Amino acid sequence: MSHPSQLIWFRQDLRIHDHAALWHATQAGPTIALVILSPAQWQQHDDAAIKIEFYLRQLQQLKQQLADLNIPLLIQTIPLWKDIPDFFSHLIQQLNIENVYANIELGINELKRDQTVQQQLNQHKKQLILLHDRTLFPVASIRNQSNSPYRVFGAFKKTCYQRLQHALPQCYPSPSKQQPLLLDLPCFQQNDIQELQRDYIKQIQQTNFSEWHVGEAYALALLDQFIDERLTDYKTARDLPAVSGTSHLSAYLNIGIISVRQCLQALFRQQQGHFEIQSEGQQTWLDELLWREFYQHILFDFPKVSKHQPFQTTTENICWRDDPIALHQWQQGQTGIPIIDAGMRQLLATGWMHNRVRMICAMFLSKNLLIDWRKGEQWFMQNLIDGDLAANNGGWQWCASTGTDAVPYFRVFNPTTQSQKFDPEGEYIRKWVPELAHLDNKMIHEPYAKNQPLALDYPEPMIDLKASRLRAIEAFKSN
Structure with missing residues (x-):
């Protein structure tokens, strides 16, 4: 040539x-x-x-x-x-x-x-x-007054808002068709994508993997559908796992089928591209995009999180429990806690888990079971279709109280209370834990709560939630 x-x-x-x-x-x-x-x-x-x-x-x-x-x-x-x-x-x-x-x-x-x-x-x-x-703003460009990276999301978000008020990041033009190139490629082995794809299909555990469609046009249509139909109620609906209230765009953002700039432009399309927040749903989804942004910047500014290290050095010596049996029960959705098992089974079946349930499951492993959060982080990466190092690590460290903006160590989600609040009629549990589907809306959240024994093809709770919460708090205190 x-x-x-x-x-x-x-x-x-x-x-x-x-x-x-x-x-x-x-x-x-x-x-x-x-x-x-x-x-x-x-x-x-x-x-x-x-x-x-x-x-x-x-x-x-x-x-x-x-x-x-x-x-x-x-x-x-x-x-x-x-x-x-x-x-x-x-x-x-x-x-x-x-x-x-x-x-x-x-x-x-x-x-x-x-x-x-x-x-x-x-x-x-x-x-x-x-x-x-991959980000709205170049890494190392969002800095505090000391020219240091932010460690707290709230302050990071405030600076991002200021930048967005100045101007929204614009999308790049599409490339033009070029003149044909004649290449001689005898020295390079052109790989058969389909053959490699078949190898990975054999490895896939999830039964519903074919439901994930590809293509830029599909991803952009999914974005438009979310903005038009679900954005208004997003603030509330995003927490309800039985409702299709989220964008379902994470897998498409992760491998770049769609860009975060395209998401931002769609979010402010009604405002002709001006940064004018006009609804709670709009602001809530913007904040979710900025959480994603924050964790990307953290990954760059604090490379230790790429090395399986906690962001908070004060948590390096927590005495995590080594319990392979309990870890396996959690991985397979056999904990006896219905909302946990529903989430873990959804992950195994689809390669995706509702974000609220991700937090519940992550906190249960790292706090109630007191198992090292890194084992949960790894399991999620091994099974998630949207597994992203920055977001997955950030979310796990938040739940385990080892990361940036981490939830205080003494705050431990009660999975049953979370289930009753966000899946009040048990629809999500019934879908993924069908052996409990016949129970009423109250009993389905904790089927063994009453004294009379139930004949269920479902394990009893593997752990006492109150006692395990106190154990976790003590482990963090004594660290």
């Missing part, structure tokens, strides 16, 4: 619309696309099979979209990230690449990977040009 080309390296951003790196690459000249598949690395990071299969299905969509733009897509399998720099050294020479464009990823391993790629490219007088795309 006589003329140099730009290379766009797709990672967790499988779309062509509102894509920072893709737009900049195509503005610089003819562009070739690259996706690197790293199964061994995914396994090290506990990525769920359902998430990888979802990613591979979206990759097929991306491949067709790029073909429509005359952008060739090279798909390469490199099991571990440590071997990626050498691949780039070979690639840029074979394909006459001028520069490589990619969107920044914020985990410590991702940053290290990109740094080594950058060093390798620099030896060839090439650049790895990294763009901010």
Whole structure:
């Protein structure tokens, strides 16, 4: 190939619309696309099979979209990230690449990977040009008066609001169709996505995984439907697990089928793109987007959370219980606490769990069972279709009282009370714990509460909630 080309390296951003790196690459000249598949690395990071299969299905969509733009897509399998720099050294020479464009990823391993790629490219007088795309605001740009990163969400949110009042982040234009490129790729093994996808389908535990549709058009329609039909009642409905009150966009945001900028623009569409909050639902969902933003910034500013370390150093010496049997009962939804079991079974069946129930289940494991939150964090990552390091870690550390803005250690959700409040008629429990479906609305939350024995095909509570709460408080006090 006589003329140099730009290379766009797709990672967790499988779309062509509102894509920072893709737009900049195509503005610089003819562009070739690259996706690197790293199964061994995914396994090290506990990525769920359902998430990888979802990613591979979206990759097929991306491949067709790029073909429509005359952008060739090279798909390469490199099991571990440590071997990626050498691949780039070979690639840029074979394909006459001028520069490589990619969107920044914020985990410590991702940053290290990109740094080594950058060093390798620099030896060839090439650049790895990294763009901010996963967040509304570039990491390290939201700072307090001491120019330090925020450790508390409320103050972080206030600064974000001020920035949004100045201007909403705009979406990037869509790339134009380029002239066809003739590439000679004999040196590179073009991987069969479908074959790899079949391998992951065999590993998927969830029975309902096919319900997760892919495609930018589908994700944008889902966004519009949420804004039009559910935003008004979002503040209340989002806490009710039996109601479809949330956006269901987390999986699409996670692998970049949709961008957070697109979400923000849709949120303020009725205000012609101006930052004018006109409803509680609108503000509540904005705050949820900013919680996601906050945890992304925390991941970058405090890399220790990528290393399985608590954010609060004062919690490093908590004496967690080692109880493999109890952990297994929690994982399989066999705790004898109906709302917990409903949530854990929903996760196993669908790869997703309602956010309110995630908090209840996480606090039950880390407080009532006093099992290390990292074991729960890992289990969620191994099963969630929307498993995101920053959000998952942030949520678990919040529940375990080890993280930023963490719930005070003495505040322990009572799962039964939470169940009665947010699933008052037991609809959610009946769906996921069918052996309790015949019980009335009161008994379904704690079927063994009364003295008379019940003949149920359902375990009795594995733990006394009040006693275990006191044990947790004592463990945190004595830390």
